[in-house]
Amino acid sequence: MSPDDTDEFEVPALPPSPPVYERVEPRYFGVTPHALVSAAPAALFGEQTRRRKLALERSHAQYELGGAVHADDEARTASTEVRRP
Numbered sequence: 001m002s003p004d005d006t007d008e009f010e011v012p013a014l015p016p017s018p019p020v021y022e023r024v025e026p027r028y029f030g031v032t033p034h035a036l037v038s039a040a041p042a043a044l045f046g047e048q049t050r051r052r053k054l055a056l057e058r059s060h061a062q063y064e065l066g067g068a069v070h071a072d073d074e075a076r077t078a079s080t081e082v083r084r085p
Helices: 035-072 074-082
Strands: none
Touching: 035 074
16 A cells, blocks of 8 residues: 555534533632622621620620619629629
């Protein structure tokens, strides 16, 4: 067989297929922006709830301390001052 004797190469016909695209989303702290935006209000709501609870505990402690001082109850005043939040 000489170098000039080559067989014709036929490219096999490929069936048509739709294009496939890969969607790349940025990630911040390993989370997509959509998830980050939806998680942020939940975190803020949790912080707000914690602050309201602390304010309520402080209000109750102040009310109890005021009642103990008004009643001249030294033991109750001392125990209320110790366990302030």
